[in-house]
Amino acid sequence: MSSRKIPKKLLAPLLLLVLFLGIGAGWISQNVLSEDARFQRYTRQFFSQEISGNTLNLHYTLAHPEDYGIAPASVTLGGVYEKDPAASRQTLAQYIRKLSAFSPEKLSREHQITRDMLLLYFKTEHSLGENYLLEEVLSPSLGIQAQLPVLLAEYTFYDEQDILDYLQLLTCVDDYFQSVLTFEKKKSDAGYFMSDATLDRVVEQCETFLAAREDSYLEAIFEEKLTDFPGLSKENRAKYQQAHQRILKEHFFPAYDALLQGLKALRGTGKNENGLCYFDHGREFYQYLLHSQCGVYTTVEKVWKQLYTQLIQDSAAITQLLSQSSGLLDTYAEDIPAFSPADAVKDLSTRCQQDFPALQSASYQVKYVHESLEKFSSPAFYLTPPIDTNSPNTIYINKSSQTTNLDLFTTLAHEGFPGHLYQTLSFSRQNPESIRHLLSFGGYIEGWATYAESYAGQYAGIDEDAATLLWLNRSINLCIYSLLDVGIHYYGWTQTDAAGFLNAFGIRDVAVIEEIFQYILETPGNYLKYYVGCLNFLDLKERYQKQTGDDFDLVDFHQKVLAIGPVQFPVLKKYLLKNPS
Secondary structure, three states, X not given: OOOOOXXXXXXXXXXXXXXXXXXHHHHHHHHHHOHHXXXXXXXXXXHHHHHOOOHXXXXXHOOOHHHHOOOOOOOOOOOOOOOOHHHHHHHHHHHHHHHHOOOHHHOOHHHHXXXXXXXXXXXXXXXXXXXXXXXXXXXXXXXXXXXXXXXXXXXXXXXXXXXXXXXXXXXXXXXXXXXXXXXXXXXXXXXXXXXXXXXXXXXXXXXXXXXOHHHOHHHHHHHHHHHHOOOOOHHHHHHHHHHHHHHHHHXXXXXXXXXXXXXXXXXXXXXXXXXXXXXXXXXXXXXXXXHHOOOOOOOHHHHHHHHHHHHHHHHHHHHHHHHHOOOHHHHHHOOOOOOOHHHHHHHHHHHHHHOOOXXXXXXXXXXXXXXXXXXXXXXXXXXXXOOOOOOOOEEEEOXXXXXXXXXXXXXXXXXXXXXXXXXXXXXXXXXXXHHHHOOOOHHHHHHHHHXXXXXXXXXXXXXXXXXXXXXXXXXXXXXXXXXXXXXXXXXXXXXXXXXHHHHOOOOOOHHXXXXXXXXXXXXXXXXXXXXXXXXXXXXXHHHHHHHHHHHOOHHHHHHHHHHHOOOOHHHHHHHHOOOOO
């Protein structure tokens, strides 16, 4: 048999074709067929699917969803537990199986972190089961009915379609609150509805908000945003203003009225005036909150012991400090000079660079909570910007909650630098996968901001001992509230028990004790996010310092924590420490 030679003039093109096929196969293997590529496709699909279910969440997450391949969908606020819980558990089980099928050793470190984070999250949510009826979406200060007006007021208009979407969202509040009422009625039928004392406070918050409907700040802010919107004709501006006034009158405020009437109809159906543990499966649900809200995966009993140990240590530290520094209480009582909140945030952004990695050119604004919301709003809060713009960064201050200039400065450290604003931008500027912004981990987020407060005293320029005393006092206060949280919801403390505990710390005002008890009843696990989260960061710093020895660098430690980003604490420890157990 004779052989045929390939003509020379075809040899070079053929070799190039083989070369390109080889390169193409390598690219396909790496970017299409690899475990990393498959995982990335899965998480991006999941992100797009989940974020599209609520227009408000979508807008606060992405300013330009089209850049992420997310097509415009029907404007909606979603609903509260509209799906069958059993079907939701099956879906979660499918997520767990799908994620478990990815081989961690074949994934990049970033994707390993994401996989571990998602697996733990889905397993935690799957564990909730029928206990979902113990969840509460309404409360005087942290409930959706209290937060929704601010979220709508801060709805940014990037283009004219956003104005139309905002107006459409206002018309969705009717149906959304109806879903809330359906859920509350289901809770009532199952014996899980709120007490009349809590109901009265939710009703009061709604009535206070509605009392200002004729002079609503939503109208003033909307008109201001239209005026500042570039290229908007006078005709369209007038048209939108008229539509806004009509929708507020015909949809938005009536939705609050309907919510009020629906809640009042359920008065008397809530039988439990004490903590979660008095409900069936209440202790199980509180353990779930420790996992889901705090990102802490230990027993409540161990957290209780940790809190008591910390309280004893901090109390001893204060006693020693006061014995060594005569006149410290007088120095501590002195306030710092008055300042502009915006100037203080700017000052903090510079001063914190001695302990935290520098963050360049961060834009922000500081606003005050409207008077109609002061009574029921948090002392301060930070609104996270969309991940594709990293702006606007808005810090809200509640004037009614501030007592001293130093108190305000510490609050700005918590909300701004090196707290929420700083942490959010530090992580976002690393361009993590979009799914990392889908889930919120309160223990990391609030724990970090509370941990950041421990540096506020030295940044305020007060005496070193006074700065130490400032933090120890803050730590003890948060520890007391956290112990009350566990005592009330897990160990069954009544208001009488709580009063006895608070009396030991010199708190005897009956009205104050009643307010503390009621707030903790309404927000189970909330203080743990802040304080137990903070204690976990302090513990991580101590363990990392022992691990690195003389090579320990505080800025480097903070950089590593920020780079991993918001996750549950077992995941954070796994990727930060050599021996996380």
